[in-house]
Amino acid sequence: MCLSIPSQVVELHNEEQAVTVETMGVKRKVSSHLMGEPLAIGDYVLIHIGFVMNKIDKADAEQSLALYQEIVDKIGHQEHS
Amino acid sequence: MIELKQLYQGFRDPETIHKLAQAIQTLAQDHPETIHIMEVCGGHTHTIMKYGLNQLLPANIEFVHGPGCPVCVMPKERIDHAAILASMPDTILVTLGDMIRVPGSKGSLAQFRAKGCDIRPIYDPLDTLTIAKDNPDKTVIFFAIGFETSTPMTAVLIEQAEQQKINNLLFHINHVLVPPAIDAVMADPQAKVNAFIGPAHVSVISGAKIYRSAVEQYGTPVVVSGFEPVDVMESILRIVKQKVAGVAELDIQYSRAVSEEGNLAAQKKINQYMMVRPHFRWRGLGPLQLSALMLKPQYAHRDAEVQFKDLLQVDDIDDHKACQCGDILRGIAKPKDCKVFGRGCTPETPLGSCMVSSEGACNAYYRYNGV
Amino acid sequence: MSHAFDNKPEKAVQLSHGGGGKEMNKLIKEIFFKAFNNPILASEEDAAVLHLEGTTAFTTDSFTVAPLFFAGGNIGKLAVAGTVNDLAMMGAEPQYLSCSFIIEEGFPMTQLKQIVETMADELHKSSTRVVCGDTKVVPKGCADGLFINTSGVGRILCPNISVKNLQVGDAILVSGDIGRHGAAILMAREGLNLESELVSDCANLWPVVEQLIACNIDIHAMRDATRGGLAAVLNEWASASNIGITVEESKIPVSDEVKGLCELYGFEPHDLANEGTFIMALPLDVAQGALEIIKRYGNCEQAAIIGQVDDTHTGKVVLKTPWGSSRYLDLPHGELLPRIC
Numbered sequence: 172m173c174l175s176i177p178s179q180v181v182e183l184h185n186e187e188q189a190v191t192v193e194t195m196g197v198k199r200k201v202s203s204h205l206m207g208e209p210l211a212i213g214d215y216v217l218i219h220i221g222f223v224m225n226k227i228d229k230a231d232a233e234q235s236l237a238l239y240q241e242i243v244d245k246i247g248h249q250e251h252s
Numbered sequence: 253m254i255e256l257k258q259l260y261q262g263f264r265d266p267e268t269i270h271k272l273a274q275a276i277q278t279l280a281q282d283h284p285e286t287i288h289i290m291e292v293c294g295g296h297t298h299t300i301m302k303y304g305l306n307q308l309l310p311a312n313i314e315f316v317h318g319p320g321c322p323v324c325v326m327p328k329e330r331i332d333h334a335a336i337l338a339s340m341p342d343t344i345l346v347t348l349g350d351m352i353r354v355p356g357s358k359g360s361l362a363q364f365r366a367k368g369c370d371i372r373p374i375y376d377p378l379d380t381l382t383i384a385k386d387n388p389d390k391t392v393i394f395f396a397i398g399f400e401t402s403t404p405m406t407a408v409l410i411e412q413a414e415q416q417k418i419n420n421l422l423f424h425i426n427h428v429l430v431p432p433a434i435d436a437v438m439a440d441p442q443a444k445v446n447a448f449i450g451p452a453h454v455s456v457i458s459g460a461k462i463y464r465s466a467v468e469q470y471g472t473p474v475v476v477s478g479f480e481p482v483d484v485m486e487s488i489l490r491i492v493k494q495k496v497a498g499v500a501e502l503d504i505q506y507s508r509a510v511s512e513e514g515n516l517a518a519q520k521k522i523n524q525y526m527m528v529r530p531h532f533r534w535r536g537l538g539p540l541q542l543s544a545l546m547l548k549p550q551y552a553h554r555d556a557e558v559q560f561k562d563l564l565q566v567d568d569i570d571d572h573k574a575c576q577c578g579d580i581l582r583g584i585a586k587p588k589d590c591k592v593f594g595r596g597c598t599p600e601t602p603l604g605s606c607m608v609s610s611e612g613a614c615n616a617y618y619r620y621n622g623v
Numbered sequence: 624m625s626h627a628f629d630n631k632p633e634k635a636v637q638l639s640h641g642g643g644g645k646e647m648n649k650l651i652k653e654i655f656f657k658a659f660n661n662p663i664l665a666s667e668e669d670a671a672v673l674h675l676e677g678t679t680a681f682t683t684d685s686f687t688v689a690p691l692f693f694a695g696g697n698i699g700k701l702a703v704a705g706t707v708n709d710l711a712m713m714g715a716e717p718q719y720l721s722c723s724f725i726i727e728e729g730f731p732m733t734q735l736k737q738i739v740e741t742m743a744d745e746l747h748k749s750s751t752r753v754v755c756g757d758t759k760v761v762p763k764g765c766a767d768g769l770f771i772n773t774s775g776v777g778r779i780l781c782p783n784i785s786v787k788n789l790q791v792g793d794a795i796l797v798s799g800d801i802g803r804h805g806a807a808i809l810m811a812r813e814g815l816n817l818e819s820e821l822v823s824d825c826a827n828l829w830p831v832v833e834q835l836i837a838c839n840i841d842i843h844a845m846r847d848a849t850r851g852g853l854a855a856v857l858n859e860w861a862s863a864s865n866i867g868i869t870v871e872e873s874k875i876p877v878s879d880e881v882k883g884l885c886e887l888y889g890f891e892p893h894d895l896a897n898e899g900t901f902i903m904a905l906p907l908d909v910a911q912g913a914l915e916i917i918k919r920y921g922n923c924e925q926a927a928i929i930g931q932v933d934d935t936h937t938g939k940v941v942l943k944t945p946w947g948s949s950r951y952l953d954l955p956h957g958e959l960l961p962r963i964c
Contacts, residue, residue: 175453175479176886177259194256195883197810198818202378204408207517215256217456217509218887220348221376222405224456225515231508232262233254239268239482246271260886266873266945273946304948375888376816599956610889620950 177227180214192218263480272485273308280492286312287495288444288583289488290437292430293399293451294321294611295479301616303481305488313488316445316583317606317613319433319537320454322398322426323350324605324612327535328569330426331356334395336563337424337556338369344387346380347395348402349373354608357569377405381412384421393422393556400462401453403427403526403545404518410525410547410554424556425546428532430454432543434466436534437582444583447491449484450476452506459514460504471500478506525551533568535605536577572596575604580613587617594618634732641726641760651758654736658743659722659753671754673719676778680715682706683774691738691768693811695803695822699738701898702771703745704827708847711832712901714781717749721774723757727766738769749829751775781836788843789864793932794910796903798831798917799824800876800925801853805895806884821880824922826899831920840913844904851955853893856902857940858954868940870930870952878925894955904932 181198182191190210191200202222203210210216215227262268280287291297297317300306306315319325335356338345345361352361352373365371370390372383377394384392396406406427413421430451437443450463455476463474473494477487487505494501504510525548532544547555557564571577574592579585587593587606597603599615606614639646656665663671686702696704703720710717722742726735746753807823828847835842844864846856853875861868877892885892899922905913910928917926935941940952 176883177256179256194886196819196821196878196880197883197887199887200816202408204411205404205515205518205521207515215259217453219401219453220405221378222408224401224453224518225509227259228508229254232259235486235508236254236258236262239262239265239272239486242275243267243271246274269946302950303946304944304950307948308946619953 175217175219175224177215178218180210180212180216183210183212190223192216192223260480263478263482265482268482269303269308269485272482272489276313276485276489276492277310279489279496280310280312283312283492283496285446285495286314287447287492288314288316289447289449289491290316290318290445290583291449291484292318292320292434293449293454294324294609295452296449296477296484297321297613297616298611299479299481299484301620304620305481305484308485309488313492317580317616318437319534319581320399320430320451321609321611322402322428323354323609325428325433325534325536326351326354326397326426327533328356328571329533329566331361332358332566332569333424333557333564334361335359335364335369336566337393337395337560338364338371340391340560340563342390344370344372344383344390344392345395346372346374346383346392348377348397349375350609351395351397355602377409378412380409380421381416381418384413384418388420391420391422393424395424395426397426399428399430399451399454400458401451401456404457404515404521407521407525410551411521413554422554422556422559423547425526427526427545428534429528429543429545430458431462431466432540433534433537434463436537436540436543438466438470440582440584442582442584445472447472447495448474449487449491450474452477452479452483452510455504455506455510455514457515457518460502460510460512461514464502467500467502473500473503475503475505476510478509535571536581538578571605572603577604577606577614580606587614590614636726636728636730636732636735636760638728638760638762641758647758654739655756655758658739659746659756661752661754663719663752663754664756671719671721673754673776675776678779678782679776680710680713680779681774681776682709683772684709685770685772687767687770688808689767690808690811691734693823694807696825696898697738697741698769698771699742700745700825702773703742703751704825704898705849706773706775707745707749707751708828708899708901710775710777711749711829712784712845712847713777713779714784714832714836714842714845715777715779716833717751717775717777717829719754719776720746720751721755722753723772724759725766725770725772726758726760727768728760728763730768735769745827748827751829781842784842784845786844786846786860786863789860789866789904789932790843790906791866791932791934792907793843793904794907794928795857795868795870795930795932796905796910796914796917796926796928797848797853797875797900798828798903798923798926799900800878800881801848801897801900802877802881802885802892802895803900804898805852805890806881808896809884809888817884819880819883821878821884824897824899826922828899828901831917831923834916834920835913838912838916840905840916841909842903842905845901847899847901848897850896852895852897853902854891854940854952854955857952860904861940862938864932865937867933867936867938868930869933869935870940870942872942873945874927874929876925876927891955893952907931
């Protein structure tokens with residue numbers, strides 16, 4: 172039930188409130204009825220049972236990944252010292 | 253700019269998982285109490301079991317697998333409703349995939365389909381519109397299931413049916429809510445849970461704010477977590493940090509997707525068509541007040557429970573006496589403590605709620621655990 | 624909503640084509656004999672007369688895939704590859720096939736031709752011949768377009784390949800990236816609105832198996848991972864040979880598209896069907912050599928050694944993650960997809 176994979180918006184179908192999204196080489200048309208703000212090509216979104224649920228905050232995701240890198244480096248360093 | 257691939261690979265990185273496990277070990281080792289973390293959502297149960305995250309944690313951190321599996325918590329009498337509706341002449345019953353495997357008192361929807369009922373499992377609720385349009389002389393009933401995550405999609409379907417005047421499309425609403433389930437778990441004096449991993453996608457829709465009262469009322473940390481293994485490990489680390497510091501806060505680990513307020517447009521659609529139901533019987537947890545949704549009275553013309561009221565007079569049906577799902581959901585028992593686990597109760601012939609879906613605790617234990 | 628009346632009539636199979644008379648003869652001669660052309664079939668006796676030597680493998684399979692055409696093949700290709708592969712997996716050279724068609728009234732003749740021609744192409748890849756067959760036409764609604772049954776016999780060149788023959792210490796090898804057939808069928812299904820470059824792995828495996836046998840590779844067990852996928856094969860082996868199998872999850876080859884589809888729908892690549900990908904158990908010291916042979920064949924570039932046979936967890940398959948945890952790989956259960964083969 173809770174499946175949802177990050178996908179990228181690759182095509183807009185504004186007149187039917189839908190967008191085409193792509194993830195790992197699979198494209199799918201999904202509904203954008205639940206979006207309060209307009210979507211743009213290139214946006215990263217979460218998809219659930221055929222609907223865009225929301226946009227993913229790219230900067231936030233980057234921050235998380237940078238933090239993980241820090242953790243990996245720090246603990247790796249402790250191990251070796 | 254961050255690549256799409258990084259959004260899943262980065263959050264599944266083996267090295268990061270490994271290092272987070274080490275960080276948790278280091279921090280938790282001197283903590284005197286056992287931390288009983290309930291992951292409320294079945295999606296998290298799945299991640300924990302699939303990636304074997306429980307094997308990476310110190311002995312004083314235990315998972316309690318929560319009630320957040322919509323298929324699991326559906327009581328048998330509601331499945332019987334679906335079967336009764338599907339058995340009516342000239343009727344098509346539409347529901348989301350997993351639901352058709354779960355047995356009611358007279359069999360599963362898959363078994364009713366084999367008997368000739370027109371029951372269609374779908375992936376996308378909007379496909380129901382097409383089915384209704386293609387079959388104007390039939391009654392099409394959408395058997396709606398799911399937590400807050402899947403509720404706005406049903407609302408859009410109702411909205412479309414209203415706008416396009418598709419009058420042969422009716423609804424049987426079984427949407428349930430997470431906060432009352434948390435309350436039910438904590439209401440038991442024996443409950444051991446002292447921290448929560450908050451659902452990911454429920455929170456995307458409803459916002460992290462829905463857990464604030466749990467944090468205040470029970471003094472337990474709630475960390476809203478993403479579904480990837482790195483997300484879950486980081487959330488556990490954040491819980492341990494709170495425990496060590498002796499605080500209980502609402503924290504959003506899944507901040508790339510979850511805000512305090514959630515998706516307001518989606519919430520608005522839900523509130524337009526649905527309202528809170530006085531009570532709903534949860535499989536495993538029993539009757540809970542204000543724990544589910546129903547259609548508003550002005551949409552009674554689309555409410556299968558209203559339109560076919562006379563047909564749907566079904567008594568409550570309890571699970572097998574030996575079934576301990578209620579205790580398992582409260583964290584008082586583990587699947588292996590249950591007498592029927594793996595014997596009378598298996599994924600093929602489930603006796604209780606926790607075994608019926610791949611997101612249920614017993615089902616996940618049955619398939620993944622014991623290595 | 625049918626416009627059958629307005630349109631130019633398309634040639635379609637009619638009930639009379641299965642009636643045993645003139646129309647049926649015409650159908651058989653113009654489509655089946657032409658494509659499967661060989662003296663045994665052309666002799667038109669009540670039964671094919673064969674001269675078999677040595678130990679013979681015999682197998683049968685029915686094909687009901689929906690949709691009939693999918694990226695990377697159609698039901699005809701599947702019907703030949705499926706039975707040929709079953710023989711090949713027993714170390715048998717696929718020699719003769721029977722072929723029965725159950726056709727729904729109104730089935731377009733052009734599609735039938737296309738399917739039969741695909742079958743002929745696929746037969747050539749293993750020098751296999753269709754030597755007998757049958758055609759039935761059933762009234763509209765009594766079949767979903769077309770069903771095909773093929774049975775096959777082949778001479779066993781490499782004896783002792785068996786599900787019971789796995790030995791502790793054997794390497795487990797997979798011949799390509801997994802799950803593509805199941806994913807391609809899902810993709811082709813109506814209602815999913817999906818698009819991708821993904822094609823089914825559907826292929827005749829005899830050429831690569833023939834080469835392995837010619838190189839004297841000591842094959843202990845071999846099976847194409849059709850319905851139930853990799854998970855089903857490994858579990859069947861573990862239980863039949865009463866051994867344990869440990870697989871490293873990160874070594875299992877899976878294409879991005881299959882991964883993407885699995886993420887979207889909550890499937891696992893190891894549960895999805897394959898139609899031209901096989902799993903092999905063989906002594907560890909010859910596994911690398913076998914891998915190099917296999918990799919030379921189209922469809923098999925992604926071949927990999929993914930695990931090994933041990934005596935822990937007898938009867939079970941264990942998946943190891945790169946971060947040191949492990950879990951059982953269970954048999955797939957429940958309704959995964961509608962008819963995939």
